[in-house]
Amino acid sequence: MRSYVPAYELRAPQSLEAALELLEREPDVWRPLAGGTDLMVLFEAGKLTHRKFLSIWKLSELKGVEVTPEHVTLGALTTYTQVQAHAVLQREFPLLCQAARETGGIATQNRGTLAGNIVNGSPAADSPPALLVYDAQIELVSARGSRWVPYQGFHTGYKTMVLRPEEIIRRIRLPRTKQGWRQYYRKVGTRKAQAISKVCFAGSAQMQHNTIRDIRMALGSVAPIVLRCARTEAALRSQKVSAGAFAAAKEVLAQEITPIDDMRSTAAYRLRVAQNLLEEFLLQLQNNGGDESHRGLAAAES
Amino acid sequence: MPDRVNKAEITCTVNGETLSLKAYPMARLLDVLRQELRLTGTKEGCGEGECGACSVWIDGEIANSCLVPVLQVAGSEIKTIEGIATGEQLHAVQEAFISCGGAQCGICTPGMVMAAVNLLERTPHPSETEIRMGLAGNLCRCTGYMKIFEAVVRACQATGVKA
Ligand SMILES: Cc1cc2nc3c(=O)[nH]c(=O)nc-3n(C[C@H](O)[C@H](O)[C@H](O)COP(=O)(O)OP(=O)(O)OC[C@H]3O[C@@H](n4cnc5c(N)ncnc54)[C@H](O)[C@@H]3O)c2cc1C
Ligand code: FES
Ligand code: FES
Numbered sequence A: 001m002r003s004y005v006p007a008y009e010l011r012a013p014q015s016l017e018a019a020l021e022l023l024e025r026e027p028d029v030w031r032p033l034a035g036g037t038d039l040m041v042l043f044e045a046g047k048l049t050h051r052k053f054l055s056i057w058k059l060s061e062l063k064g065v066e067v068t069p070e071h072v073t074l075g076a077l078t079t080y081t082q083v084q085a086h087a088v089l090q091r092e093f094p095l096l097c098q099a100a101r102e103t104g105g106i107a108t109q110n111r112g113t114l115a116g117n118i119v120n121g122s123p124a125a126d127s128p129p130a131l132l133v134y135d136a137q138i139e140l141v142s143a144r145g146s147r148w149v150p151y152q153g154f155h156t157g158y159k160t161m162v163l164r165p166e167e168i169i170r171r172i173r174l175p176r177t178k179q180g181w182r183q184y185y186r187k188v189g190t191r192k193a194q195a196i197s198k199v200c201f202a203g204s205a206q207m208q209h210n211t212i213r214d215i216r217m218a219l220g221s222v223a224p225i226v227l228r229c230a231r232t233e234a235a236l237r238s239q240k241v242s243a244g245a246f247a248a249a250k251e252v253l254a255q256e257i258t259p260i261d262d263m264r265s266t267a268a269y270r271l272r273v274a275q276n277l278l279e280e281f282l283l284q285l286q287n288n289g290g291d292e293s294h295r296g297l298a299a300a301e302s
Numbered sequence B: 001m002p003d004r005v006n007k008a009e010i011t012c013t014v015n016g017e018t019l020s021l022k023a024y025p026m027a028r029l030l031d032v033l034r035q036e037l038r039l040t041g042t043k044e045g046c047g048e049g050e051c052g053a054c055s056v057w058i059d060g061e062i063a064n065s066c067l068v069p070v071l072q073v074a075g076s077e078i079k080t081i082e083g084i085a086t087g088e089q090l091h092a093v094q095e096a097f098i099s100c101g102g103a104q105c106g107i108c109t110p111g112m113v114m115a116a117v118n119l120l121e122r123t124p125h126p127s128e129t130e131i132r133m134g135l136a137g138n139l140c141r142c143t144g145y146m147k148i149f150e151a152v153v154r155a156c157q158a159t160g161v162k163a
Helices: A016-025 A039-044 A080-085 A087-092 A094-101 A106-111 A114-120 A127-133 A230-236 A243-256 A267-288 B029-036 B092-100 B109-122 B128-134 B146-158
Strands: A009-011 A031-033 A052-055 A065-067 A071-075 A137-142 A145-150 A155-157 A168-175 A182-189 A197-208 A211-220 B008-014 B017-023 B055-058 B061-064 B077-079
Touching: A016 A052, A016 A137, A016 A168, A065 A087, A071 A087, A080 A087, A080 A094, A080 A106, A087 A094, A094 A127, A094 A182, A094 A197, A106 B061, A106 B109, A114 A127, A114 A168, A127 A182, A127 A197, A127 A211, A182 A267, A197 A267, A211 A230, A211 A267, A230 A243, A243 A267, B017 B029, B029 B055, B055 B109, B061 B109, B092 B109, B092 B146, B109 B128, B109 B146, B128 B146
Parallel strands: A009 A052, A031 A052, B008 B077
Antiparallel strands: A065 A071, A071 A168, A137 A145, A137 A168, A182 A197, A197 A211, B008 B017, B055 B061, B055 B077
16 A cells, blocks of 8 residues: 655755754654655555655765775765766776666666665665675765775675664765776676566676686675675685686585575576576686786676 | 644746645655646556656656655756647657557656657667667557657657667
8 A cells, every 4th residue: 555645754954964963863763865766666665664754865965976096986876877977987897887777777777876775775786796896885974973884794684784873875985996807797687677686796807817816706686685705706716717616616606695585586596597697707707818908898788 | 644744845847837836745746746736647657666657857867756755856847748849849759659659558658758858868869779778667568669669760860860
């Protein structure tokens, strides 16, 4: 059943400071509402149990993309449309751009924000795997100050996270340290547009000839949270790309992920797809392994 | 009966006209357009962001009005399907939908037109892929999409633009 509209409060503070003050005064009474592409779906379905929201959508303090020699820093409200349009992100962070391109349709891309995608906490969200691969850091602000936390470790369990009720995400920072890394992203869903992932894979590796010097990989929809697969990474680090290394890595991956059956897919299918995507990623490393100059986006479409 | 919050006073521009209205802050823009402003061209399909029947432009960008609480459009400029024609003169995209048979039941049509016109404003020379991507958030259960696609291609030609 639909929600009873008059029972819901929504306020639009005129500044970040005013928003943080309200959150500080009445913690857990107010929650942020950004683009609304998650919250309004719950609202319409009558499943939005929380009643009081602060619209942060027009707060300029949470907008914009800043580029410095060390980082690209994205405001919390950066939308999928803005991610795709940004030249530096296109060049250096193609996995995030591809995730943005494959998220919903244009209307969703115009309103959906990166911070909303993170805090919604869905294990099937499509940007978090890219953010994990890029070693993103998150700035959390409250009336009392700000702190940066690594994105890895931000989610502590299904829909739980280190964000405190009086805090909001202000910025997301991507270190510019992965130039020349080989990159791979693939989302597998029911159809290409507007489908929630059955499995989503982001990977990046630094190659030296045929050897994996360093590697990152993260998967969506294979665990209660979007998962950085540190054990599989460890099994591959310093290895030559070879059939033997592939097989061993796929075994470790099977131990590391915990996919489930749900309305979108089955655990067995997800495991199989996750392993196949790992293999596709590794095959691309093999194919391009010796060529350091080749750093185009080597990613297949779903 | 649960407690009621106060209505908010909201000023925004709709199809070029600046107006003030009072509404519950979480009321969906879709409902305010249809019920308060009687702009019933904007349709409701799914009510959850999937189908695009409720597409409007907010500050020049396509949005699903079923997912936008009305308080968030305070100070914004909204365009609905009623604002696409110029008086009696239909937009080239609307003409093309008619001549190509791009509408059957018509529920998806306002949203399709809003998405197509928006695409052509952003990308006057869209490729076939860009047309498909531009309409990917709009579902149609009648036409099978090809006639809609052809209508957008024809509209590009009608406006002197090559598809
Ligand atoms: C049709 C459709 C298709 C979609 N397809 C995809 C898809 O393919 N892949 C995918 O990953 N997602 C998809 N989504 C989900 C959604 O678009 C994203 O999760 C979006 O990024 C959420 O951002 P938002 O600003 O709209 O969040 P909101 O709905 O405004 O908020 C979501 C949550 O984040 C919190 N929040 C928002 N901003 C902040 C902040 N700055 N600090 C702290 N908390 C904050 C809110 O309190 C709330 O709990 C889809 C949604 C729709 C409607
Ligand atoms: S009614 Fe809004 S997207 Fe379907
Ligand atoms: S014409 Fe009926 S839904 Fe498209």
